Amino acid sequence: xxxxxxxxxxxxxxxxxxxxxxxxxxxxxxxxxxxxxxxxxxxxxxxxxxxxxxxxxxxxxxxxxxxxxxxxxxxxxxxxxxxxxxxxxxxxxxxxxxxxxxxxxxxxxxxx
Amino acid sequence: xxxxxxxxxxxxxxxxxxxxxxxxxxxxxxxxxxxxxxxxxxxxxxxxxxxxxxxxxxxxxxxxxxxxxxxxxxxxxxxxxxxxxxxxxxxxxxxxxxxxxxxxxxxxxxxxxx
Numbered sequence: 001x002x003x004x005x006x007x008x009x010x011x012x013x014x015x016x017x018x019x020x021x022x023x024x025x026x027x028x029x030x031x032x033x034x035x036x037x038x039x040x041x042x043x044x045x046x047x048x049x050x051x052x053x054x055x056x057x058x059x060x061x062x063x064x065x066x067x068x069x070x071x072x073x074x075x076x077x078x079x080x081x082x083x084x085x086x087x088x089x090x091x092x093x094x095x096x097x098x099x100x101x102x103x104x105x106x107x108x109x110x111x112x
Numbered sequence: 113x114x115x116x117x118x119x120x121x122x123x124x125x126x127x128x129x130x131x132x133x134x135x136x137x138x139x140x141x142x143x144x145x146x147x148x149x150x151x152x153x154x155x156x157x158x159x160x161x162x163x164x165x166x167x168x169x170x171x172x173x174x175x176x177x178x179x180x181x182x183x184x185x186x187x188x189x190x191x192x193x194x195x196x197x198x199x200x201x202x203x204x205x206x207x208x209x210x211x212x213x214x215x216x217x218x219x220x221x222x223x224x225x226x
Contacts, residue, residue: 034214042114042202042217043155050212088155098168099145099157100215 002027002093006103014111015081021074021106023089033065033072034100036088043088046074076108084110115139116218118203124224130191133221135203137184143167143206144186145215146178150199161186162209190223198225 003026013019025033032050036043047056052067060079065072076083086107090100115138123131137144146158148171157170161180172178175193180186190197200222204215 032212036217041219042116044114045214045216048212048214090155094168099147099160099170100155101157102155104154 002091002098002101004089004091004101004103006087006089006106008106009104010107010109012109012111013079015079017079017110018075018077019079019108021076021087021089021108023072023074023103025070025072025089025091025101025103027091027093027101029093030067031092031094034090034092035063035072035074036090038086038088038105039084046087079110081110081112084108114216114218116203116205116216118201118218118221120221121219122222122224124226125193126226127193127195129193130189131193131223133188133190133201133203133223135186135188135205135218137186137203137205138216141205141207141216142184143209144180144184145204145206146172146186146188147202147204147217148199149202149220155202158188160209167209193225195225198223 007022035046047063049065055064063074086105088105090102117136143162145160149155158172160168178188200220202220204217206215
């Protein structure tokens with residue numbers, strides 16, 4: 001059974017800090033790893049990673065995948081209060097024939 | 113706005129009843145996925161349709177069923193509802209799973225069973 005474990009489950013930091021969110025996984029026939037941000041409603045797509053060692057970047061957010069260690073991190077630099085959300089990590093297995101398996105998420109709170 | 117539309121936004125009903133949740137995928141997306149999000153279980157994959165055909169099944173109960181219509185919209189039917197079915201139900205869509213494109217989520221339907 002596919003499995004995704006995220007840590008920490010909850011994190012409180014001050015505005016301007018840098019945070020690193022962790023995601024480890026076990027999946028049959030790995031296809032991709034995805035990061036989503038969930039505020040009040042729909043999970044919003046951030047990154048999709050398929051290749052090991054290649055960093056994806058968007059503004060202050062970046063992510064990297066290690067397929068050997070079955071691990072990914074999501075970094076957020078110069079955090080802002082608008083970054084407060086639940087960050088979800090998901091894996092796509094089964095060669096793309098299955099739905100996503102999600103972790104429980106990291107609840108990030110940015111204090112002003 | 114992801115382009116995925118779900119209706120209704122909220123649904124309140126009683127145990128034993130049956131409800132239908134509706135999803136319209138993003139324009140051009142052929143694949144539709146249904147997920148259930150509860151506080152204790154997190155986001156769980158229920159079922160996937162691609163171009164009208166069932167493609168994959170996850171943790172979907174026998175009391176639940178879904179279909180995708182020729183215009184690609186999808187419906188999730190939940191019957192003999194129990195208190196434990198109270199959750200947020202999300203629909204997501206993607207172009208084609210074989211193309212390696214991400215799934216985009218709708219805003220969800222919050223189902224409350226009284």
